[in-house]
Amino acid sequence: MSSDFAARRCPQVRARAPLRLGLAGGGTDVSPYAELHGGAVMNATIDRYIYASLGLTEDGRVEVESHDLGRHQRLPCGEALPIDGTLDLHKAIYNRVTRDFLGGRAVSMRISTFSEAPAGSGLGSSSTLVVAVLQAMTELFGLPLGEYDLAQLAYRIEREDLRLAGGRQDQYAAAFGGFNFMEFHGRDNVIVNPLRIKREVISELEAQTILCFTGVSRESATIIAEQSRNVEQGASRSIQAMHALKDSAVAMKQALLKGDLAEVSRTLDAGWSSKRDMASGISNPQIEDALQAARGAGATAGKVSGAGGGGFIMFLAPLERRRAVMAALNERGYRTETVRYTAEGATAWRR
Structure with a gap:
C-alpha cells in the first residue's frame, strides 16, 4: 500500500504502546557494556x-502536542522541524519518518500524545512514546515496519538523532509487549525471546506486585553517563556488578518459566544489590526509606525500575501483606499502585 493511498483512506489514527517493568538485567543493555x-x-x-x-x-503546519505535559507547538512544515528543547521527541520522529520514508515531502499534520506515567518514572516512558508515535505513523502511511524495525528505528531516533542517553530494552519492550528475555550482542544485534509464562504464575505475580512512586527522577542521564564511563575506564566494581545483573536476568527467566515465585523474589532482591554498585546516585535516602518501610511491613523484595535516582520502585509482597505494605508507604507520602501484566505490544487503529 502506497503512503499516499494509506493517508487518504485513513486521515486520522491512534496508537498505544505499553510501559514496562524491568525485572532483571537492566543496565546491561547500555553502551558500551552491551557491545x-x-x-x-x-x-x-x-x-x-x-x-x-x-x-x-x-x-501547511505541523502541530505537536503533549497533553500530560501541557505543551504545544505549531511550526511550518516546509523544512526539518527545529530541535530546540520543546517536544523534541515528537519533532525528531516527524523529521526521521518524512526523510527516510516519505522522500523528504512536507506533510501537514497534528501529532498528539498522552502518557499514563510521568517522564522520569523509570518505566521507559520516553522510548515508549517514540514507539507509539511510530506505530501510528506506520498505520497512517503504510510504512514497512515490523516489531524489530519499529524498536530499532525508535532507538536510533533517541540515541543518534537526539543524542539521549539510555539503553535498548525499552523500545523492544514497547514494540513486542509481554514477558521477554532480551539479548544484546553488539550495536544492532538484539534478540527478543518472548516467554510463555503460565497464566497462574502471572496471576500470582500480579497479586504480589506493588508499584511505589517516589517522585520523578532527575538523575537518570547522569547515572547512565557515569555507568558508561565506568565501563570505558574498566572500573572493576561496576563491571562485576553488570556481570552479576546479566546473570540475574537468566535466573529470573528460569524462575518465571518454572513458576518459582520465591526465586523470583530472591533474584529481584539480588539484582537490586548489584545495581547499586553500577554507579553512584542509583539509590538515595528517599529510595532507601521506601525500601525499609516496605520491608518492615512484609515486602519480600524491592528494586527501582529504570536507571535509578527516583521514579517507581517495584515491590513484591505476599497478598496477605499487600495492604500493610501499601499503607506503610502511603503513610510516608508515597503513592502506591497495583498492576496487571500485559501481552500486547504497540498497536494502532483508525478513527
Missing part, C-alpha cells in the same frame, strides 16, 4: 500506556 560483553534483560509490560493520535491537516 563489549553482551547484555541480557528480563522485562514485562504492564497495563500503563502511552497513546499517540495523528491527523492530517491542510494548513
